Amino acid sequence: MSNQNAAGNVISESTIAICGNPNCGKTTIFNAITGLNQRVGNYPGVTVEKVSGTFSVDSTNKHSFTLVDIPGTYSLSAFSPDEDIAVSALIGSLKDAKSPDGIICVLDATNLERSFAFLLQVIEIGRPIVVAVNMVDLVERRGLKINFEKMSQSLGGIPVVPVIGNRRVGIEELKKAAADLPNRKPITVGTNYGPEAEKLFERLVNESNNGHRNRAEYLRVIFDANSPAEERFLLEEPDLMEVLREGQSRIKEVHGSLSLTETAVLSEKAATLFQEIVTIVRPPKTRNSERIDRVLLHPVFGPIILLLTMIIVFQSIFSWSEPLMNLIDSSFSWLASQVEAVMSPGPLQSLLTDGIIGGVGSVLIFLPQIVILFLFIAILEDSGYMTRAAFLVDRLFRWCGLSGKSFIPLLSSFACSIPGILATRTIEDRKLRYITIMVAPLMTCSARLPIYAIMIAAFIPHKTYLGILNLQGIVLSSLYLLGIVVAVIVSFILKKVIFKTERGTFLMELPSYKIPTVHSVSIRVLNRAKSFLLRAGTVILAITIIIWALSYFPHDGKITHQFASQAETARFELKESTQIYSSRLDNFYESAPVDVRSAVDDIRESFSVGNNIEDFTLIRSQMNEQHNELYGPIEALYEIQRQELATETALTELKNLEAGAYLRNSLLARIGKTLEPAFKPLGWDWKITMAILAAFPAREVAIATIGTIYNLGTETDEESLSLIDKMRQARWDDGPRQGEFVFTPAVALSIMVFFALCLQCGATVVTIRKETSSWWYAWGTFTYMTVLAYVAALGVYQLLERFIY
Amino acid sequence: MTYLNMMVPGQSGRVVGFSDDSKMVRRLYELGIQPGRSIIYLRNAPFRDPLEVQVGYNLITLRKSEASLIAIEVDE
Numbered sequence: 001m002s003n004q005n006a007a008g009n010v011i012s013e014s015t016i017a018i019c020g021n022p023n024c025g026k027t028t029i030f031n032a033i034t035g036l037n038q039r040v041g042n043y044p045g046v047t048v049e050k051v052s053g054t055f056s057v058d059s060t061n062k063h064s065f066t067l068v069d070i071p072g073t074y075s076l077s078a079f080s081p082d083e084d085i086a087v088s089a090l091i092g093s094l095k096d097a098k099s100p101d102g103i104i105c106v107l108d109a110t111n112l113e114r115s116f117a118f119l120l121q122v123i124e125i126g127r128p129i130v131v132a133v134n135m136v137d138l139v140e141r142r143g144l145k146i147n148f149e150k151m152s153q154s155l156g157g158i159p160v161v162p163v164i165g166n167r168r169v170g171i172e173e174l175k176k177a178a179a180d181l182p183n184r185k186p187i188t189v190g191t192n193y194g195p196e197a198e199k200l201f202e203r204l205v206n207e208s209n210n211g212h213r214n215r216a217e218y219l220r221v222i223f224d225a226n227s228p229a230e231e232r233f234l235l236e237e238p239d240l241m242e243v244l245r246e247g248q249s250r251i252k253e254v255h256g257s258l259s260l261t262e263t264a265v266l267s268e269k270a271a272t273l274f275q276e277i278v279t280i281v282r283p284p285k286t287r288n289s290e291r292i293d294r295v296l297l298h299p300v301f302g303p304i305i306l307l308l309t310m311i312i313v314f315q316s317i318f319s320w321s322e323p324l325m326n327l328i329d330s331s332f333s334w335l336a337s338q339v340e341a342v343m344s345p346g347p348l349q350s351l352l353t354d355g356i357i358g359g360v361g362s363v364l365i366f367l368p369q370i371v372i373l374f375l376f377i378a379i380l381e382d383s384g385y386m387t388r389a390a391f392l393v394d395r396l397f398r399w400c401g402l403s404g405k406s407f408i409p410l411l412s413s414f415a416c417s418i419p420g421i422l423a424t425r426t427i428e429d430r431k432l433r434y435i436t437i438m439v440a441p442l443m444t445c446s447a448r449l450p451i452y453a454i455m456i457a458a459f460i461p462h463k464t465y466l467g468i469l470n471l472q473g474i475v476l477s478s479l480y481l482l483g484i485v486v487a488v489i490v491s492f493i494l495k496k497v498i499f500k501t502e503r504g505t506f507l508m509e510l511p512s513y514k515i516p517t518v519h520s521v522s523i524r525v526l527n528r529a530k531s532f533l534l535r536a537g538t539v540i541l542a543i544t545i546i547i548w549a550l551s552y553f554p555h556d557g558k559i560t561h562q563f564a565s566q567a568e569t570a571r572f573e574l575k576e577s578t579q580i581y582s583s584r585l586d587n588f589y590e591s592a593p594v595d596v597r598s599a600v601d602d603i604r605e606s607f608s609v610g611n612n613i614e615d616f617t618l619i620r621s622q623m624n625e626q627h628n629e630l631y632g633p634i635e636a637l638y639e640i641q642r643q644e645l646a647t648e649t650a651l652t653e654l655k656n657l658e659a660g661a662y663l664r665n666s667l668l669a670r671i672g673k674t675l676e677p678a679f680k681p682l683g684w685d686w687k688i689t690m691a692i693l694a695a696f697p698a699r700e701v702a703i704a705t706i707g708t709i710y711n712l713g714t715e716t717d718e719e720s721l722s723l724i725d726k727m728r729q730a731r732w733d734d735g736p737r738q739g740e741f742v743f744t745p746a747v748a749l750s751i752m753v754f755f756a757l758c759l760q761c762g763a764t765v766v767t768i769r770k771e772t773s774s775w776w777y778a779w780g781t782f783t784y785m786t787v788l789a790y791v792a793a794l795g796v797y798q799l800l801e802r803f804i805y
Numbered sequence: 806m807t808y809l810n811m812m813v814p815g816q817s818g819r820v821v822g823f824s825d826d827s828k829m830v831r832r833l834y835e836l837g838i839q840p841g842r843s844i845i846y847l848r849n850a851p852f853r854d855p856l857e858v859q860v861g862y863n864l865i866t867l868r869k870s871e872a873s874l875i876a877i878e879v880d881e
Contacts, residue, residue, distance in 0.1 A: 074835040079828060110862065114837060142862065259831045267839060289864060290847065293857065303851055391866050395852035404855070506855045507832055507871055510864040 014182045015066045015098055019090050020106030021118055022072035023384075023511035025134040028165035029106055030069045031523045033175055038527055050089070057179040065179060068100065074114075075266075076121045076216060077224050077259065081433075082425030084228045091125055091216050093232070102128045102181025104174070109136045109146065109162075110512070112278060116270035117263075119155075120191050124216040128184040129158050130177040132170075136162040143282040151277045156187040166517040190215070193265050196254050197222060200247030208237050222248065223262040289512045293388070302392050309385075313376045314480075321368035328368070332361030347552060355548030359704035360541055366700070370446045370532050371525055373415045378524040382516035386411075387508065394506055400488045401495030403427060404506055406436040410487070413443035415528075421767050431499040437768055438494060438781045439487040441759050444480045447699040451755050452479055454703060458724040459748035475749075479756050486757060486788065544704045547694050550668040551709055559665065563658040567651055574647040581636040588633055600633050607637050616641050663709065664733065682754070682790070683747040683797040685732055692754065697762040699755065746800035750793040758789035807879055809846070809858070809872035817845040818877040820860075825874045837863050838875060 018033075020026040031038075034053025051069040071086040078084035085094070092099020105122050107115035112133075123129060131151070139146055152160040159177045163170035192198060201218050220229040225248060234241055248258055255261040296302055336353045343349040380386050386408055394404025402410075405427045413420030420440045427433040444452075456472045463471040589600055603623050610616045620638045624631065663669060672686030679689045687709050695702035710726040730742040759765065759782045769778035806821055820842050823830045837860040838844065845859040855868040 074832065077828075077831060077835075079832055113861075114835070114863075117835070257826045257830075259828070260826065260834060263831055263834045267834065287859070287862065287864070290859065293847070293864070297848060297850070297857065299849070299851055387866075391850050391855060391857065394850060394868070395854050505829060505871060506866060506868045507829065507836070508866055509836060510857060510866055512864075 013064055013066060014101040015068060016102045016104060016178050016181060017068045017070050017090055017100035018104040018106065019070040019086075019122065020072055020134075021074055021108060021111070021115055023509060024072065024106050024108035024111070024115065025165040026072060026106040027069060028517065028520050029104075029132060029134060029163060029171070029174070030067065031520050032165055032168050032171045033178075034067055036523065036526060038523070055175060057175055063179065067104075067178075073118075075118055075263075076124075076220060077262070078227060078229070080425060080428040081228075081430075087220070088229070090122070091214065091220070092127075093213070093217050093229070100127060102130070102178065102184070104130050104132055104178055106132045106134050106163075109133050109139045110142055112146070113270050113274040116273045117266040120266050120269055121216065121219075123155075123158075123187070124191070124214070124219055126186045126214045126216070128181045128186050130174070130181060131155065131158055131160045132163045132174050133160060134163045134165050137164050137167070137169075143280060145279040145281050147277050147279070151273075154273055154276055158187055166514075166520065168519070191265060191269055193219070193262060194251070194255065196247070196251045197261065200244070200251070203243055203247065204240060207240060207243065210236060219262070222251075223259055225258055287512075289384070289510070292513050293510070296385070296388055297391065302388075306389055306392050309380070309389075313373070316376070317369050317372050320372055324368035325365050328361070328365045332357055332364070336361075347555065350552055351545070351548055354707075355545055355552075356541065358707045359544030359548065360537070361707075364533075366446060366450055367529065367532065369449055370415065371529050373446060374525050374528040375521065377412060377415060378521045379516050381408075382514065382520060384511040384513045387510050391510065401435055401491040402439075403429070403432055403436075406432070409436055409440055410443055413440040413445060416445050416447070417441045417443065417761070417764050418767050421764070421771055424771070428505055434772060434777060435491050435494045435499060437771060438777065438784075439491045441761065441764050441781065441785060442483045442487040442490070442757065444483045444756065445699075445761075447761070448479075448755050450700060450703040452476060452752055454706075454724060454727075455748040455752050458727055459743055459745050461745075475752075479752055482753065482756050490784070543694060543697060543701045547668065547690075547701070547705045547709075550671070551663060551666045553667060554665070555662060556665055559658060559661050563654055563661075567654055570647055570650050570654070574643055578640045578643050581639045585633055585636045585640075596630070599627055599630060603627065603630065603634055603637060607641050610641065613642065613645060616645070660733065668709070681798070682793045683744070683750050683801065685730075685742050687730070688742070688747070688751065692751070692760075695760045697760075699760045702755075702760075744801075746797050749800060750797035753796045754789045754793035756789075757785055757792055759785040807877055809844070809875040809877050810856075810869045812846045812877065812879060814846055814848045814856075816879060817843060818879040819843050821876040821878050823874050824876060829871060830874065833867075833871075833875065836865050837861050838865065843880075844875075844877065 018026060018030050030051075030053065033055050035055075037055065038051060038053040053067050053069075054064050055067060056064045068089070070090050071082060073079075073083050073086055076087050076091065078087050088094040090100070090103070103122060103125065105119050107119060119129075119131065133146065133148065133151075136146070146162075148160050148162055152158060159180075161170055161174045161177055163174055165171075193201075200222055201215070204218050204221065205213075217229070217233075220227065221233040221244065224230055230244075234244070251261055252258050255264075296305055336357045339352050339357065340349065343352070380389070389411075390404040390407040392404075393407050397404055397406055406424070408426075409420045409423040411420075412423050417440045420443065421437050424433045424436045424440070427436060456475055460472050460475050465471070585600075589597060592600065606619050606623060607616065610619050616638055620634060623634045627634065668690055669686060672690040675689050675693065676684075676686045679692075684692070687706070691702045691705040691709065694705045706727070707723055710723060710730065727743055728741070732738050732740050732742055765778045765782050768781055769775055772778070807818075808824075812818065820838055820840050822840055823833070838858075842860055847857040847859055847864070849856050850866075853869075855866050856872060857864060857866050859865075
């Protein structure tokens with residue numbers, strides 16, 4: 001494939017796939033090769049996350065390569081839906097996806113025998129291969145010695161590159177070898193699976209209509225009975241059904257088992273290779289990982305350490321992010337004030353300051369929390385602890401209708417339910433996987449934090465009980481807990497009533513403990529941050545602009561006129577009423593002697609520093625004490641100041657009324673007022689209703705909408721007035737509660753409970769649809785969560801309103 | 806001969822065979838639990854399930870129900 005870049009140079013582009021067993025350090029190598037040139041997309045037609053990146057070996061960038069990270073698998077025989085996609089992408093049997101031009105197969109130097117069995121299968125794909133033997137530095141510890149030259153020879157001349165991925169040793173050599181792949185011919189050291197299997201293979205090749213399949217594809221069809229691979233094949237070649245069934249039963253007859261026939265041949269060949277290539281120098285030392293497991297998986301200390309880890313993670317999300325969040329907040333306020341200063345008032349200024357800067361700023365403020373959360377998830381996963389956590393909670397989770405394998409998806413869902421839902425692909429049991437998907441959005445994702453943070457800060461009193469229990473902290477923890485408790489109940493019901501699950505499996509490897517590298521962790525965090533920023537810059541920005549437009553238009557000229565004339569009147573009246581005092585003062589001043597004049601100047605000076613009526617009263621009494629003979633001028637100056645102040649306040653009030661009138665007259669208000677009755681029982685006015693309805697496509701929008709509505713609604717002179725203060729001052733503008741504060745703790749809790757349970761995330765609905773390939777599960781999840789959210793918010797509000805507040 | 810789920814933590818033995826032919830057994834095989842290999846029962850998770858075993862150099866976790874498929878000759 002070739003295409004033109006901006007400079008007009010022709011770029012040749014090849015696709016290389018990188019594959020390997022789980023925990024072989026494949027992703028570390030992938031990161032080392034591609035760095036930040038990564039993008040996360042999907043395989044065509046399915047939402048299996050496809051991570052790919054680019055690299056080049058010459059500085060001119062003339063030859064650019066796309067490197068596709070294939071998820072780790074133990075063999076090409078797929079055990080779960082995600083393995084099936086991964087394997088299909090590698091083999092090249094995935095519909096509409098280009099098959100790779102070459103393959104980097106990563107072998108774990110400390111686990112070579114198992115790696116060989118996988119490599120032997122990969123060779124059958126018939127693509128040029130380069131082998132990367134990773135973690136060669138750990139081989140010594142295990143008391144082994146690897147003969148790399150011999151390895152290359154035994155594998156029919158495949159290039160072999162020793163690598164230490166986390167220290168970036170051997171990466172340049174690997175890159176060069178990978179870049180050379182498209183020029184190489186595939187090497188076949190073909191494995192023989194016995195006469196029965198080979199005969200079947202030949203028959204299938206000869207009698208099929210499609211001559212483009214490689215040997216690996218046929219082997220999957222032969223050995224994986226009732227698999228998606230076999231299903232796809234029979235769909236294309238229905239006439240070969242009988243031939244296949246007959247051949248399969250023949251293999252079974254002779255070898256006792258179909259799938260184990262392949263595995264046995266591969267294991268034997270791998271063992272032979274291992275003996276040829278690896279010399280055992282001395283018996284291995286005790287495994288460090290096993291020693292660490294003695295503590296971390298201890299029946300008593302294990303769960304305690306896990307709980308402490310979780311507490312530390314969530315504590316840090318809140319405490320570490322605070323200074324950064326304040327910094328972002330103040331920079332956006334500064335930016336808005338700068339824009340306001342240079343632009344003349346009008347729709348464009350309003351769009352920029354209230355709409356875009358206000359809206360996007362209120363979302364970006366959560367970047368620090370997201371970064372910290374993903375930082376912890378990356379560290380816990382890279383270190384090997386995540387799998388241990390799943391091990392510890394498996395039994396507990398099974399009681400709730402889930403599995404230990406649900407732990408990682410659910411934990412990731414605390415950051416964002418989309419990676420969480422994608423992570424359920426490791427759950428082989430379909431029903432269990434669906435249950436996990438359907439409860440994952442109940443975990444408190446980072447997009448809910450903005451609303452919680454602002455509501456709690458504004459309306460939950462800062463009280464402390466028993467010295468350590470902070471009421472705000474209790475409310476926040478309860479909201480997290482609410483999601484978890486509801487998830488347990490829902491999954492229990494789903495398991496008992498709808499899915500009636502059979503036994504699942506929990507068969508997996510506990511990876512060796514590793515110290516996560518800064519490079520690998522930072523790349524994972526940066527990529528997540530990038531996709532969050534992209535979201536803030538696209539979907540959220542778009543909705544923000546729509547909300548701004550709905551709340552700005554129609555900017556009725558009548559309102560402008562009406563308020564302009566009222567302001568004019570006020571200014572005129574001020575002039576009229578202060579006239580008499582100023583002329584009296586002027587007369588006195590002209591006829592007064594010099595020393596009196598300077599005394600009057602002093603008094604004038606003193607008044608000019610006052611800001612409010614209290615100041616002026618105080619200054620008046622001070623001046624009267626100092627200059628009791630100048631009672632008249634003091635009184636005149638005081639009156640002028642007092643009336644100017646009163647007019648100023650009246651003008652501000654007018655401006656607020658004007659802004660309020662615009663907002664009440666806006667399209668947004670008209671929609672909101674129509675819908676208000678449905679949400680009034682929850683304690684919400686039309687502004688809250690609109691903010692929450694606008695947040696259905698993406699939760700983060702709620703806070704942006706509130707920001708926009710309240711910025712537009714209060715054009716006070718005090719620009720520093722924070723959103724929290726504006727919300728605290730909000731009052732009902734009509735109805736039976738007119739004049740009362742809109743937000744009470746009961747309203748705040750009702751909003752937060754609604755957010756805790758509602759599925760306000762279009763991306764999640766779409767992801768569920770794609771992952772379950774059924775709108776039924778997507779809308780089912782959406783409906784049950786929304787109904788639950790409404791009922792719970794109604795209950796909370798009515799209860800609190802009646803009995804507490 | 807016994808089955809892996811009947812052993813106690815700390816015991817070791819040799820894999821004899823499997824009492825089922827399914828995808829599961831294939832995966833056990835791929836993870837290194839193969840006839841003739843020695844296996845060490847390391848520990849149970851809280852509530853005594855799942856369990857952790859060592860095969861060769863690898864640490865594997867599996868549930869009691871899966872362990873019941875693996876026939877073992879326990880070392881004396």
